[in-house]
Amino acid sequence: MTDERDRLLNAALAHVPFDGMNDKALMAAAEELGISRDMVRVHFPEGGASLAAAYHRRGDALLRDWMEKTPPEGRYAERVAQAIWHRLELVQPELVRAGATVLSLPQHAALGARLVWETADTIWNGLGDTSRDVNWYTKRATLSAVWGSTVLYWLGDESEGKAETRAFIDRRIENVMGFEKFKAQARKVPGLAALTDLATGWMRAPGPRDLPGKTKEH
Template identity: 40%
Template sequence: MSDAEFDKIRDQLVLAVLPHAVFEGWSMTALQAAAADLGLDSSVSERAFLAGPVAAVEHFVALADQLMVEDLSSTDMAALKVPERVFKAVAVRLERWQPHREAIRRALAVLALPGNALAATRVTCRTIDAIWRAAGDNSHDFSWYTKRATLTAVYTATMLYWLDDSSDDGADTLAFLRRRLADVGRVTQMRRKVEGWFSRGRRPGAPHRR
């Protein structure tokens, strides 16, 4: 079996495990049940994820990143302003996984374990980068880091809000996301003003010299 074929099996397994993860968590028991649902030998789940459940969670998040980009393919992102592009990317992502919030909560619990800190950092960085790239960001200067650090805070807060959102179709979560992005926009505008003042040798509030 080629690597590409085995990757497809991994994709199928992490999707099939979602209903089982609600009750069993992201465990080998849940992965074996997913393999059985697909008509595969239970040993396949072990060979697919040699590092155990955390590897399955990492693969799931990577697949979610890929599907987010595919879901956005029908959207004319170029016609939107950058904040709307970011909003659209996150909204599309949350909409796809709305029926599986509890399974995703259990996935986050795996990443929250002390021994999985590096995996948690990896998947978060990849997801944030995928969102920014989907939004058309190709920066290579210091703003590359600041944009991703800022969005990490917004995305993490939004995910936590979404997990407990009982509103229809996650409407409250989308409103929360809009508010957080608006807050970031206001801070960014103020930072640019301050940078402009100092670049012209002026202090904020200092009188203008004629």
Template identity: 45%
Template sequence: MTDTTDPLIDAMLMHVPFDGWTDTAFRAALADTGTDPVVARGLFPRGARDLARAWHDRGDARMVAALNQADLSDMRFRDRVAHAVRLRVEAVDDKEALRRAMVQNVLPLNAPDGARMLWSTADHIWTALGDTSEDYNWYTKRMTLSGVIGSTLLYWLGDDSADSQATWDFLDRRIDDVMQFEKVKARVTDSPLGKALSAPGSLLARLRPLRPRTDVPGGRG
């Protein structure tokens, strides 16, 4: 993030409860911070939408930092995943801003953005936890965890239990579902059909992780 980004995000969060993630709130944030509109549009061409993504990315960065500092050695792997998702929820510094963002993300025009942000969070979690998959498992892990993250955030928005305990119980159930899915996937993979589908030259065997490109400036693959 640039030196301009954090102040703009913080200023934007002051206006989102009233105006949502809109150009009205974006212009107000520019005025509050004294940011040159030309500079701001260079950094955030889509205005509020791109600033919402920057806010999401900041939450991901805070989650990864907390995860890297945590002692996970005595945790089962499923508990490490649950802990990571909990850290991501706790990194949300404005519940109303998240509510406004998720409402916007269900709109057809914005749905791809919302899906990409959830996928990015799932990717950060799996990467931080040491995932080394290089085949279709790379995709299925992130797909299932994206669903867990999205549903947990939605549940948390409506949770009024003490210390959000109902949310953490909900999260544990969703993680159990993911672990069950992984067990079923492993059995299918070991079956004759699974071996045929993942045989050399098959479509599944050709799948490779999406990696950010480093051979072009700003390339993301």
């Protein structure tokens, strides 16, 4: 089943630049491979949205393997930037753009947000994050925002070698690290720590069943 799904994914992606990230690409791929339409629905129940999700998650899986075999080095900000940049290198702009078009539709917005979160989670886990408190959420939420804005910038970047995107990543990461430093210093101010705890006290450390990657994939 997995091999068939992978073959269908690869074949469908070849049609995406011409047909879009949709059922048309999936059905053309299925016809080429001799796979029934019913099996297409089994492997990609939401059509183009499932195809986009599969392509996105393949990129995350490749990033996970890369970080395990070649851990980023340098300052923490540099390591995060390296991970984001490498994640971009694992995908093709035209396929990402097609997927983003599908996932931006209202009925797929939740899936799109989840995929962004999963990428942030992959990066933090690859960097050895072991937080189990509110920081587990805030780190991923912050990096999700960075990743989302970076992809949009990257898609419109026409500079040689995407040099402007690399500079954009560095700026965003430095801003995030500066904010984290501010939070750490702010918590030393009498009374401010209590306000922070009050604002985020409803959150709890995630258990295994709470993690975003633990629910059924689309």
